[in-house]
Amino acid sequence: MSEHFDSLETRVPAARERELMARLPAQVAYAKKAPWFANTYRDIDAAAIDSRAALATLPVLRKHQLIELQKQQRPFGGLVAEPWGRLGRVFSSPGPIYEPEGRVADYWRTARALFAAGVRAGDLVHNSFSYHMTPGAWILEGGAQALGCTVFPAGPGQTEQQVQAMADLQPNAYVGTPSFLRILLDKADEMGIAVPALQKALVSGEAFLPAVREALAQRGIDGYQAYATADLGVIAYESSARDGLVIDEEVIVEIVRPGTGDPLPAGEVGEVVVTTFNASYPLIRFGTGDLSMILPESLLQPSACGRSNLRIKGWLGRADQTAKVRGMFVHPEQIAQVQERHGQIGRARLVITNPDSNDAMTLYCEGVADDALSAAVAASVRELTKLRGEVVFVAPGSLANDGKIIDDRRQYN
Numbered sequence: 425m426s427e428h429f430d431s432l433e434t435r436v437p438a439a440r441e442r443e444l445m446a447r448l449p450a451q452v453a454y455a456k457k458a459p460w461f462a463n464t465y466r467d468i469d470a471a472a473i474d475s476r477a478a479l480a481t482l483p484v485l486r487k488h489q490l491i492e493l494q495k496q497q498r499p500f501g502g503l504v505a506e507p508w509g510r511l512g513r514v515f516s517s518p519g520p521i522y523e524p525e526g527r528v529a530d531y532w533r534t535a536r537a538l539f540a541a542g543v544r545a546g547d548l549v550h551n552s553f554s555y556h557m558t559p560g561a562w563i564l565e566g567g568a569q570a571l572g573c574t575v576f577p578a579g580p581g582q583t584e585q586q587v588q589a590m591a592d593l594q595p596n597a598y599v600g601t602p603s604f605l606r607i608l609l610d611k612a613d614e615m616g617i618a619v620p621a622l623q624k625a626l627v628s629g630e631a632f633l634p635a636v637r638e639a640l641a642q643r644g645i646d647g648y649q650a651y652a653t654a655d656l657g658v659i660a661y662e663s664s665a666r667d668g669l670v671i672d673e674e675v676i677v678e679i680v681r682p683g684t685g686d687p688l689p690a691g692e693v694g695e696v697v698v699t700t701f702n703a704s705y706p707l708i709r710f711g712t713g714d715l716s717m718i719l720p721e722s723l724l725q726p727s728a729c730g731r732s733n734l735r736i737k738g739w740l741g742r743a744d745q746t747a748k749v750r751g752m753f754v755h756p757e758q759i760a761q762v763q764e765r766h767g768q769i770g771r772a773r774l775v776i777t778n779p780d781s782n783d784a785m786t787l788y789c790e791g792v793a794d795d796a797l798s799a800a801v802a803a804s805v806r807e808l809t810k811l812r813g814e815v816v817f818v819a820p821g822s823l824a825n826d827g828k829i830i831d832d833r834r835q836y837n
Contacts, residue, residue: 427664429539432673433731440733444676447701448473452482455706460493460502476687479676479709484685484697486711487655488744491519500524506704515559517654523559526704532559532657533674534567534650540663540670540729541626541648543597545572550590550622552578552600552608553629559654560629564599567658573597580604583611587619594621602627602636602647609643620644626661628652631739651739653712655705656698660736665728668719668735675700677736678709679718682743682829683756684764685709690718693827695743696736715740715827745830747776749783749811756829758808762787765804768797771823774813778834785813793817 428434435443453470455461464483472478485503493501499514499522506526508514513525525531543549549568553560555577565575576595578586586608598605605625612619625640625647632649640647648662651669659677660669671677676699679688688694696712722735746755754774763769770790777784787805798815805813 427730429536433536433670433733434726435732437732437734440673445474445476448475448479448676448699451699451701451706452708454703455708457505458503458706459497461706461708463502476676476678479699480678480685480687482685482709484680484709484711485707486744487521487653487713490521490655494520494522498522500705503707504705511704513559513562515562515654516557517559521654523654524705525559525562526702528704530566530570531702531704532563532566532652533672534564534652534658535570536567536672537648537650537652537658537661538564538567538571538573538597538599538626540661540731541597541650542624542646542664543568543571543573543626547571547573547597548593548595549573549575549597549599550578550586550593550595551575552580552586552598552604555579563652563654563657564626564628568597568599583608584615587612587615587617590619590622591617594619596621596623598622598625598627598645600625600627601629602632602640602649603630605645605647606636606639609640624648626650649738651714651736655707655710656700656712657702659696659698659712663727663729663731665731667727667729668722669738670727670729670731670735671733673733677718677734679716679736680711681760682715682745682827683758683760688717690720690723690734691825693717693740693825695827711743713742713744715743717827740827743827745828745832747830747832749776749785749809752810754785754809754811754830759787759829761808762801762804766797766801768793769801770820771825773823773828774830776830776832776834783834785809785811787813787815788823789815789817790820790823791817 452473511524512527515523555561628650650661652658660671678697679694696714716736719735726732802815
């Protein structure tokens with residue numbers, strides 16, 4: 425039995441990169457058929473977007489922008505060129521944000537992640553993601569059916585009925601959140617019902633904490649995690665090597681400095697930005713708002729499972745760290761602009777506190793400064809944020825490599 429979904433997973437990395445970059449110009453040209461891309465890319469020569477450096481010249485479209493774009497132009501903010509009949513479903517995520525689903529098998533590219541989790545054709549998959557309005561359940565169902573599995577559409581809630589169905593049907597695979605799987609297993613214990621057939625799980629939608637992973641393992645359930653979003657589908661997934669999340673073969677992932685579109689090197693924490701080759705929803709440089717990093721070792725050698733694509737560390741927090749200070753919103757983009765103005769700054773972090781119940785800002789900057797530079801940086805902070813803030817320079821390398829640009833430490837108790 426093959427350990428890999430297909431030969432793409434074990435390609436020579438240079439060959440993968442050539443093939444992905446060769447596909448970029450056509451995808452950019454296709455995206456320009458949609459109104460938002462047509463306007464935003466009006467001066468862009470699609471044929472010239474054939475490398476990561478060229479890709480990095482395009483603006484980042486961030487998830488938080490979708491709500492406003494869709495309000496301005498229903499239903500998809502001008503990001504989709506296909507008419508209703510060419511789309512299979514439309515979903516609504518909190519916001520609301522509307523997401524299309526195209527009429528292709530495994531539209532969300534989930535089969536590969538399921539395969540890496542040990543799911544195979546002929547398995548019965550218990551799907552506890554929601555089938556109501558949001559795409560979560562359909563994302564997993566599409567991949568499971570493409571793989572040749574049968575799916576029980578459980579959805580969330582009704583735990584006693586779900587446990588009874590597990591006892592009757594004996595599924596050998598589960599998809600859903602890890603916390604809900606624990607709830608189901610605890611309910612099964614309470615009801616005195618065994619589910620011995622359940623041996624593998626692909627979980628998503630929340631952090632897969634080590635304690636939960638271990639608790640599942642003690643019950644004989646081998647749990648894996650997938651990183652996916654309603655906009656993009658599967659971005660990366662875990663393999664048997666447990667050495668990070670392998671990036672999906674059908675996306676390009678960049679890690680950028682929060683608040684900018686500037687790519688960061690491997691090992692630096694930043695925002696996950698994804699480009700897909702999806703024909704129905706051609707998102708290019710889509711900023712997820714999530715923090716992660718490329719694992720440096722994945723540049724040097726394949727995973728122990730044999731998959732040769734780059735790997736990310738997993739979810740490390742949120743990149744959108746906007747805070748409201750003295751009635752004014754302060755954004756990571758503004759702090760990035762301060763850094764760009766003053767090249768002597770390495771990493772920077774704005775710390776917000778409220779001593780004596782009064783908001784205070786301090787910008788910590790890595791580097792060596794004199795009084796003139798400190799004053800210039802303080803002036804930039806005031807100009808860009810419309811707020812006064814103290815500036816403190818610290819030794820290079822002393823700020824944590826965690827992607828945090830704004831650290832809100834205010835106490836309200």
